[in-house]
Amino acid sequence: MNGHPQLEARGVTVRFGGLTAVDQVDAAFAAGELVGIIGPNGAGKTTFFNALSGVQQPTSGDLFAHGRCLTGAQPHKFAAQGIARTFQTPRVFGGLSVAANIDFGLQFAGLHRKSSWLLKDEDSILHLIGLSDLARLPAAAITPSQQRLLEIGMALATRPQLLLLDEVAAGLTEAEIDSMAQLIRRLRDELDLTVIWIEHAVTTLLRYVERVIVLHQGRKIADGTPAEVVRNAEVIEAYLGDEMMAEPV
Amino acid sequence: MSTLPATRWERLVYRVRYFLLDREHLGRDILVLFALAGWALALPHYGSEFVVSMALTCLMYIALSTSWALFCGTTRYLSLATAAFFGIGAYTGALFLEDWGWLAVIVAGAGVAALVALVMGSLVLHLRGTYFAVLTFGMTELIRHAVSYWEKQVTGTVGRVLVVVPERDTVYLTMLALAVAAVAVSIVVRRTRFGLGLMGIGADEQRAQTLGVNTRVAKTGGFALTAAFAGAVGAAMSVRWTYIDPATVFNPFIGFQTVLIALIGGAATLWGPLIAAIVFSLLAESLRLQAPQLYLMTLGLLLILSVLFLPGGLASLRWDTLRQWRDDVTDWWRERRDPKKRSKKKAAAT
Numbered sequence: 001m002n003g004h005p006q007l008e009a010r011g012v013t014v015r016f017g018g019l020t021a022v023d024q025v026d027a028a029f030a031a032g033e034l035v036g037i038i039g040p041n042g043a044g045k046t047t048f049f050n051a052l053s054g055v056q057q058p059t060s061g062d063l064f065a066h067g068r069c070l071t072g073a074q075p076h077k078f079a080a081q082g083i084a085r086t087f088q089t090p091r092v093f094g095g096l097s098v099a100a101n102i103d104f105g106l107q108f109a110g111l112h113r114k115s116s117w118l119l120k121d122e123d124s125i126l127h128l129i130g131l132s133d134l135a136r137l138p139a140a141a142i143t144p145s146q147q148r149l150l151e152i153g154m155a156l157a158t159r160p161q162l163l164l165l166d167e168v169a170a171g172l173t174e175a176e177i178d179s180m181a182q183l184i185r186r187l188r189d190e191l192d193l194t195v196i197w198i199e200h201a202v203t204t205l206l207r208y209v210e211r212v213i214v215l216h217q218g219r220k221i222a223d224g225t226p227a228e229v230v231r232n233a234e235v236i237e238a239y240l241g242d243e244m245m246a247e248p249v
Numbered sequence: 250m251s252t253l254p255a256t257r258w259e260r261l262v263y264r265v266r267y268f269l270l271d272r273e274h275l276g277r278d279i280l281v282l283f284a285l286a287g288w289a290l291a292l293p294h295y296g297s298e299f300v301v302s303m304a305l306t307c308l309m310y311i312a313l314s315t316s317w318a319l320f321c322g323t324t325r326y327l328s329l330a331t332a333a334f335f336g337i338g339a340y341t342g343a344l345f346l347e348d349w350g351w352l353a354v355i356v357a358g359a360g361v362a363a364l365v366a367l368v369m370g371s372l373v374l375h376l377r378g379t380y381f382a383v384l385t386f387g388m389t390e391l392i393r394h395a396v397s398y399w400e401k402q403v404t405g406t407v408g409r410v411l412v413v414v415p416e417r418d419t420v421y422l423t424m425l426a427l428a429v430a431a432v433a434v435s436i437v438v439r440r441t442r443f444g445l446g447l448m449g450i451g452a453d454e455q456r457a458q459t460l461g462v463n464t465r466v467a468k469t470g471g472f473a474l475t476a477a478f479a480g481a482v483g484a485a486m487s488v489r490w491t492y493i494d495p496a497t498v499f500n501p502f503i504g505f506q507t508v509l510i511a512l513i514g515g516a517a518t519l520w521g522p523l524i525a526a527i528v529f530s531l532l533a534e535s536l537r538l539q540a541p542q543l544y545l546m547t548l549g550l551l552l553i554l555s556v557l558f559l560p561g562g563l564a565s566l567r568w569d570t571l572r573q574w575r576d577d578v579t580d581w582w583r584e585r586r587d588p589k590k591r592s593k594k595k596a597a598a599t
Contacts, residue, residue, distance in 0.1 A: 053459055074465065075458035084459070091456045093449065104449060107442050109461025158461055 004067030006031045006162050006194050007052065007083065012061035014047050014218075021047040023218035024061070029162065029196060034188050036209035036226075037198045040238070044218040045198045046088060049164050052196070053085040054078035079109035084160035088167045090147035092154065094140030098131055101139050101150055105157025113159040116191050122157075129153040129183065145172055148180075156187070162194040163187065169199055177201075181208045206230065214238075278436050278519060285523075286429045293418050299534075301421060305489065307530035308424040309482055313503070314511040314522035315431040316478035319438060320471035321508075322516030323447040327382040330369065332504035333389035334362040334476040338483025339498040340396060343409045346488065351415055355423060355484050362480020363473040365392075370472040374465070386501070393499035400495065408494025415488060423485045431478050435519055438474075447471055451517075479507075509548060513555045515562020524563050 005028040014022040022044040029035060039045050050056035052063065054075035062071045065081040084105075092101050102122045110119075118128055126132045129149045134142055139150060148168050155163055165184065169177045185208065187193050199205040206212065206226040214222040214229060216238040222229050229235055292304050313331060321328050338358030345354050373384045400406050414420075438444040446467045449457030458464050487493050510529050515521025529548070536544040555562060559570070 055455060055459065074463070075455070076461050076463045079459055079461035087456070091453050093452045093456075095452065104445065104457075105460045107445055108457075111442075111461075154460060 004064065005029055006066065008064040008067075009048075009052065010062045010064070012048070012051050012058045012063065014044070014051055014056055015059040020218050022051060022058070022215075025215070025218075025220045027213060027220065027223070029194050031161070031194055032188065032192055033211060034185070034195045034209050035197070036205040036212045037196060037215060038200075038202050038205060038212060039215035041200075042217075043215040045215055046166055047218075048215065049085065049166055049196075049198060052078075053083055053164055055085075076109065079158050079160075080112070082113065082159070082161035083164065084109070084155035084158045084162070085164035086148075086151040086155050086166055086168060088170070090144065090151045092139040092147050092150050094138065096139055097136055098139050098142065098150060099126065099135040102126060102153050102157045105154050106159075109158035109160075115159040118191060119156055119159050125153050125156055128156065128187075145176055148172070149183075152183070152187075156191075160193065162196070165195065165197045167198055167200055169201065169204060177204055184208070275436070275440065281520070282429065282432050282436070286425065289425050289428075290422075293421055301417065303530060303534045305421055305424055306534065307527055308421075308428040309486060310507065310510055310526040310530055311428040311523050312424065312431045312478055312482050313507040314514070314526050315428070315435055315519075316475050317507050318511040318514075318516045318518075318522045319431070319435045320447065320475040322511060322518075322522075323439075323444065323451050324468065324471065325451040326374070326377070326468070326472075327508065328385045328472070328475070329382055329501070329504050329508065330366075330385035330389050330476075331479050331507045332499050332501050333369075333385075333392045334366060334479035335483035335486075335503050336393065336396070336495065336499035337362045337365055338480030339487035339493055340409075340483075341480070342484030342487045343411055343493055346411060347413055351419065351423070355427075355481050358484025359477040359481035362483070363477040366473040366476030367469060370469040371465075374468045374472060386504075389499065389501065389504065393495050396499065397495040408492055408497075411488055411491050411493070414491055420485060420489050424482070427478065427481055427485065432519070432523065434474070434478075439519065443467065443470070506548075509552055513551055513562060515564035518562060518564035521562040521564030528563075 008028040010026055012022055012025045013020065025044075025048060037045050037048070047056060051058045051061075054063075054070065054073055054077065057072060062069060064070065065078070065083060068081070070078060070081065093104065096104070099122050102125050106122065106125075117124070119125055122135070123132070126135055129152055131142075131146060131149055131153065134146065139147065142150065152163075152165070152168065168184075169180050172180060181204075184195055184197065188195050197205065197209060206229075209226065211224065212222070212226050212229045213220060214232075214235050216234075221238060222232045222235045224232075289304065289308065293301050296304065313335070317328070317331055320326070338361070341358045341361045342354045345357050349357065369385070369388055373381060373388070376384060400408070438447070446457065446462045446464075449460070449462055450464055450467060454464055483498060487498065490497065506529070510525045511522045513529075514523070514525025532547060533544055536547065558574070559565060
C-alpha cells in the first residue's frame with residue numbers, strides 16, 4: 001500500500017510473571033502472503049497471536065499496521081485496522097443463529113470498511129464458507145467442524161485485510177483439512193487477504209503455506225520457505241525430529 | 250479487486266433491517282406496553298389511596314429493574330449500585346426542588362446519577378463477576394457515608410424535609426412515564442447496534458472486542474443509562490417521602506430488591522423484570538405490614554427456587570416447563586415407591 005508491511009511486530013515480548021511466553025519476536029507480513037507459524041506445544045504461538053490481535057498487550061515491543069503504531073490499543077482498534085482472528089476453540093455466539101453470528105461482525109468492525117463483493121452481506125459470506133444451508137440454526141447446534149468454519153466467517157464479516165487463523169484444522173479429518181486449506185487459499189487469492197495460519201500438525205501446514213515462521217520457547221528460530229525451514233538444523237533439533245525424518249515433504 | 254464502499258446509505262439499510270429483524274415481536278412488545286400504560290394511567294381515577302400507593306411502588310420497581318436488566322442482564326455485569334444512583338437522584342432532587350421546575354429536577358437527578366456512573370464505571374467496569382459486584386456495593390456504601398458526613402459536618406443536618414412537593418398524581422404520572430420510558434428504551438436498545446454490542450459483551454466479551462465492539466464505551470454508556478433511570482426514579486420518589494436522609498435513600502435494600510426482581514423475572518428478557526416487579530410489589534404491600542419477615546423469607550425462597558429450577562426467570566416459564574416439572578415429580582414419586590419401575594421406564598426412554 002504505502003511501502004509498509006501490512007502488519008509488523010518489532011521485538012514483541014510477552015511475559016506472564018516469570019515465564020517469557022514470547023521472547024523478542026520480529027516479524028513482518030506483506031499484503032497477500034500466506035504464512036504458517038509452527039512450534040511445539042508451549043512455544044508461544046497462540047500468545048503471539050493474542051499480541052498480534054490486541055487481545056494480549058505485549059510486555060514490550062511494538063506492533064504496526066501499515067506503519068501505524070497499534071501498541072497498547074484495544075482489540076477493536078485492531079479489528080478496525082482490518083486485522084481479524086479466529087480462536088483455537090470456536091467462540092461463536094451459541095444463542096444466536098449462524099446468520100446472526102455473521103451479522104455481528106458486519107455490524108461492528110465490518111460496518112465502516114470497504115468490502116469485496118464476496119463479503120457483501122450475510123448471504124455472500126455464508127455462501128463463501130459453505131454454511132448457507134445452516135443459516136437459521138442456532139450456532140450452538142452445529143458440529144464443531146462447522147463452528148470452525150463459522151469462526152472464519154465471523155472473522156471475514158469484519159471485512160479484514162489480514163486473517164489470523166489459530167489451529168482451524170485441529171481435530172478435522174484428512175478430507176476436511178484439505179477443503180479447509182482450499183478455502184484458505186481461495187480467501188487469499190480472491191479477497192487479496194494476508195493469511196497467518198498457526199497449526200500444530202506441521203506436515204499439513206507445510207504443504208499449503210509459502211512461508212513458515214518457527215517459534216521455540218517463545219523465540220523465533222527460523223523464517224523462510226517450507227523447504228528451507230525443514231532443512232534448518234535448529235528447527236529439526238528443536239521440534240520436527242522424528243516426525244519429519246519419517247515423512248519428508 | 251472489486252470493492253464496494255460501505256456507504257452511509259448501506260449502513261442505514263443495515264440498521265433499519267436490524268431494527269425490524271424481529272418485526273412480529275416489535276409489534277407485540279409495543280402493544281403490550283401501550284395496554285399496560287393505559288391501564289396504569291387510568292388507575293388514579295378509580296383506585297383508592299392504598300391502591301395508588303401500591304401501584305407507585307410497583308412502577309418504581311418496574312423502572313428500576315427493567316433499566317437494571319437493560320445493562321446488567323444483557324452484559325451479565327451484576328451491579329449492586331442501584332441504591333447509590335437512586336440516592337444521588339433523591340438528593341439532587343431535594344437540593345433543586347425549591348428553585349427548579351419539576352421536570353428539570355427529574356432531569357437533574359438522572360444527569361447527576363449518570364455522571365457518577367460514568368466515573369464509577371470507568372473505574373470498575375474492567376472487573377468481572379464477584380469483584381465487580383462487591384466493588385459496586387462498596388462504592389454505594391462509600392457514597393452513602395460521604396453524604397452522611399457532608400450532612401453532619403457541612404450543613405449540620407441529619408436529613409432533609411421537602412416542603413414544596415408536587416401533587417400525588419404528578420408523582421404518579423412521572424413514575425409511570427419513567428417506567429414506560431424504561432421499557433420503551435429496552436425495546437429499542439435490544440434492536441440496535443448498541444444492544445447487539447451489549448449482548449456480545451454478555452456472551453463473550455473478548456470475542457465481541459475482536460469483532461470490533463468498543464467494549465469500554467459500550468459498557469460505560471450502558472451503565473450510565475441504567476444509572477440515569479435510577480437517578481430519575483430517586484428524584485421522583487424523594488418527594489413522595491417528603492423527608493429524606495442517607496439511610497433511607499441509599500438503603501442497600503433498594504439495590505438488592507431491584508437485582509432480585511430482575512433475576513427472578515429473568516434478567517435477559519424484556520418482560521421478566523416487569524412481571525416480577527408487579528408480583529413483588531403486590532407481595533410486599535400485602536405482607537410487609539402484617540409479617541415483614543415473611544416477606545423477606547418469601548423473596549429469598551423464590552430466588553433460590555428460581556435459580557435452581559427456572560434459571561431463565563419467570564419470563565421463561567412455558568406450559569412445557571410446567572409439564573416437565575409434573576413429569577419429574579411423578580417420576581420421583583414412582584421411584585420412591587418402586588425403584589424398578591422407573592429404571593424400566595428410563596431404559597425405554599433412552
